[in-house]
Amino acid sequence: AQTVTQSQPEMSVQEAETVTLSCTYDTSESDYYLFWYKQPPSRQMILVIRQEAYKQQNATENRFSVNFQKAAKSFSLKISDSQLGDAAMYFCAYRSHTSGTYKYIFGTGTRLKVLA
Amino acid sequence: GAVVSQHPSWVICKSGTSVKIECRSLDFQATTMFWYRQFPKQSLMLMATSNEGSKATYEQGVEKDKFLINHASLTLSTLTVTSAHPEDSSFYICSARPAGQINQPQHFGDGTRLSIL
Numbered sequence: 001a002q003t004v005t006q007s008q009p010e011m012s013v014q015e016a017e018t019v020t021l022s023c024t025y026d027t028s029e030s031d032y033y034l035f036w037y038k039q040p041p042s043r044q045m046i047l048v049i050r051q052e053a054y055k056q057q058n059a060t061e062n063r064f065s066v067n068f069q070k071a072a073k074s075f076s077l078k079i080s081d082s083q084l085g086d087a088a089m090y091f092c093a094y095r096s097h098t099s100g101t102y103k104y105i106f107g108t109g110t111r112l113k114v115l116a
Numbered sequence: 117g118a119v120v121s122q123h124p125s126w127v128i129c130k131s132g133t134s135v136k137i138e139c140r141s142l143d144f145q146a147t148t149m150f151w152y153r154q155f156p157k158q159s160l161m162l163m164a165t166s167n168e169g170s171k172a173t174y175e176q177g178v179e180k181d182k183f184l185i186n187h188a189s190l191t192l193s194t195l196t197v198t199s200a201h202p203e204d205s206s207f208y209i210c211s212a213r214p215a216g217q218i219n220q221p222q223h224f225g226d227g228t229r230l231s232i233l
Binding site: 033035037042043044045047050052091095097102103104105106107108109 | 148150154158159160161162165207209211213218219221222224226227
């Protein structure tokens, strides 16, 4: 069975600085998707970025980028130029690419605080 | 963008009553929807996978008779918490996967806060 681990329960970053959130996972599959979701106090789940395992190039979305290390099964999220609105819970998620298996497996989350 | 509407957003009811939560995909069809439960300061735990026109697939440890799921159309799935008790109080979130688009991510509803007195 697949597992997702986020070892940082809480992180803090100064506004305008850069922070990296860690995520590791365990799987025997070779093809899968990885996601980072943001959950602000409103509790809405917002997709931040996603990565297909077969792509070697790291995904980027504006200030958000990932460091995907497939062999190490690591998928960290880097937030550059942090803003107050980035404060939220961040969840890493794994999804198999196996046909018919589309469910997500979430990590335990990292609470990000942005200091003004 | 793809929108998933969840209703109600907050419900308070007495112990022993049944509560129905709706999850609708507003601008796309969803053959598969998912129901999650989230306790305070914890992660999302998948309860069941809802498949249009067939029975839901429940995760281990989730009581099928307690949490009834119906996915009668391509745009609507419902979760009914039967004979709810205080321990059922939680935040319930649904998500939907666009039909025929296996590479697309799930789209989440805004969640339902359920409080059982």
